[in-house]
Amino acid sequence: MQPSSSSAQAPSRANLAGWLYVSPLVLVLVPFFVAPILVVLAASFFATDGFGGLTPGFTLASYIEVLHSALTLKLYLATIKFTVLTWVFTLIIGFFVAYFLVFHVRNQLLAIGLFLLCTVPFWTSNIIRMISWIPLLGKEGLINQALLAMGVIHQPLEVLLFSDLAVVIAYVHQLTIFMIVPIFNSMARIDKKLIEAAIDAGASRFDIMRLIVVPMSKSGIALGTIFVVSIVMGDFFVVKVMSGGGSASVVSAFYEDVGVLQYPTAAASAVLLTLVLVAIVALILRTVDIRQEITR
Amino acid sequence: MKNDRGDIELAGVCKSFDGITNVVDGVNLRIADGAYCCFIGPSGCGKTTILRMIAGHEDPTAGEIIIGGQNVVGLAPVQRRTAMMFQSYALFPHLTVRENIAFALRVRGQSKTDRLRAADAMIEKVRLTQFADRLPAQLSGGQQQRVALARAAITEPRVLLLDEPLSALDEQLRVQMRQELRRMQQELGITFIHVTHTQLEAIALADLVVVMEQGKIKQAGAARDVYAHPHDRYVAEFMGGQNVLSGRVEKVNGASFTLAQVAPDGIEVPLQARPTVSVGDKVDIAVRRDDVALVRPGRDLPPGYTNSLPSRVLAIEYQGYFVKVMLDTVPDDEFVAYVPEKTFFADPFTVGDVVMATWATGSALPLA
Secondary structure (H helix, E strand, O other), X not given: OOOOOOOOOHHHHHHHHXXXXXXXXXXXXXXXXXXXXXXXXXXXOOEEXXXXXXXXXXXXXXXXXXXXXXXXXXXXXXXXHHHHHHHHHHHHHHHHHHHHHHHHOOOHHHHHHHHHHOOHHHHOOHHHHHHOHHHHHOOOOHHHHHHHHHOOOOOOOOOOOOOHHHHHHHHHHHHHHHHHHHHHHHHHOXXXXXXXXXXXOOOOHHHHHHHHHHHHOHHHHHHHHHHHHHHHHOOOHHHHHHOOOOOOOHHHHHHHHHHOOOHHHHHHHHHHHHHHHXXXXXXXXXXXXXXXXXXX | OOOOOOOEEEEEEEEOOXXXXXXXXXXXXXXXXXXXXXXXXXXXOOHHHHHHHHHOOOOOOEEEEEEOOEEOOOOOHHHHOEEEEEOOEOOXXXXXXXXXXXXXXXXXXXXXXXXXXXXXXXXXXXXXHHHOOOOXXXXXXXXXXXXXXXXXXXXXXXXXXXXXXXXXXOHHHHHHHHHHHHHHHHHHOXXXXXXXXXXXXXXXXXXXXXXXXXXXXXXXXXXXXXXXXXXXXXXXXHHOOEEEEEEEEEEEEOOEEEEOXXXXXXXXXXXXOOOOOOOOXXXXXXXXXXXXXXXXXXXXXXXXOOEEEEEXXXXXXXOOOEEEXXXXXXXXXXXXXXXXXXXXXXXXXXXXXXXXXXXXXXXXXXXX
């Protein structure tokens, strides 16, 4: 290290440059992320007159109400069920799609083409994507008709649409791409020579996947998991539409609260959910070093 | 039917990636069990492809690869009992040194205690004991190379294949690791096949040097043979250390012939291994750079030095124990004399001096 006697103001200038670099992000994040969160946080401590009027102050009444409600636990269990099921299926599908694209498609142009194909569902809106399931899963839908025609069933399956199954199907349909992209990314960085070296050592295809590919895609899996978990836990729309109102999630419950002007309890639920999500993300980051993925 | 013989025979081996051009074009070669064999040639000459075909990472388009008397084409590397050490090593970055070395035993289903014991023994052999728990990224280039070597050697292969093993190292380390490779080869007593593009590396290590060009073997033989007795102009120029001159045969006189065009008086060249030449043939000859003596014009030539060509000094490079003097002796080709340091500085030349480049008749070697 060379002691720089040239100027004492050099570090402060470097500081200024640093601040300038982050300023665009700060300008976006503060009004659109930090401020709303603070508003929600403040509202969760306010009292309400029950008709939408808020009384500034500090009371834990909303939190006590939320935490004491037996419904809260039920909602969290329902949400976690959806989250875990969606996570498992998106992970399995996402992993194998990425694996296929990276290791089995020799032609790079073809791989990019297939990769873009995965994004096709995103060319249309979420609502249309969900509605599209109705002709397939509905009572008169293709699947029921096919099963009836084959004689496998004698009356239409009701469980296909407007059920928990339909919710999970819609989530998996929407979110698998969020698994594919980061896993594809980390797999694409695996040097093909490592695979060859493993083959040279006598590793089977399964050994290679288990001992080389999975451990080296860990950061991609973790990133995808964060995307999927936070989207599912923060969603109410898919649950509402695909369950036909039969199921609820944490967010759909406080959406109802907002509908009946119970802002402080809605805010308290939101803060609680945020904390739970932060804890889950922190847990994921503790298990997998994602920095490695970002800095590499 | 365990067979520990690591002798290799390549018979008419061809490889084409596009179906049109042969990257490896009809290679025939026999490598003795326990030999250290170096394939050498410029990039794209097919040497790495041959290595990968012997390793089982590439299938030949035609021909047979026989290891220990058994045709191994189509067999997996494990069945061939070969092991490869990859260029830039391909160490598993998420595994420690010990786990990297034990990897092959792990996928062979050896128990954890057994494989870690074997790995530790191997780690000791390559002197990495204190680094056993580190990740590859925490090691220096030389240490990584030793891990790669240990990882390849742990399966007790009968043939170890090394793809430019020293190219990622700096000069000093390269010389050091070169010796280590040779030591390991002798310790393991197995066949090593080593691909390189560095002439010095090949002749320093190999029992058998194989010079390649455009998918064909140009010359295969002991290091000294290839260096001192190159078959043709390509090998002579590629291996270095030789001046190559060409001219037409003017006169054939028994065991020698006279080459015209290079010098006014012609050059006397012994026939040596070359069967016959006839007057008018265009012939290349090689003269070792360290066989050329430089004498100031008018002075007596050393006894036995019959050929002499007047030349001008173009450049001088000090190389330590010798001095490299570049001359304009022949119009189109490089002509260089390696003069021992002490001889040179007894009467140093400077650029532009006129000198006689002279050598004994016996030093000239006709090329094919």
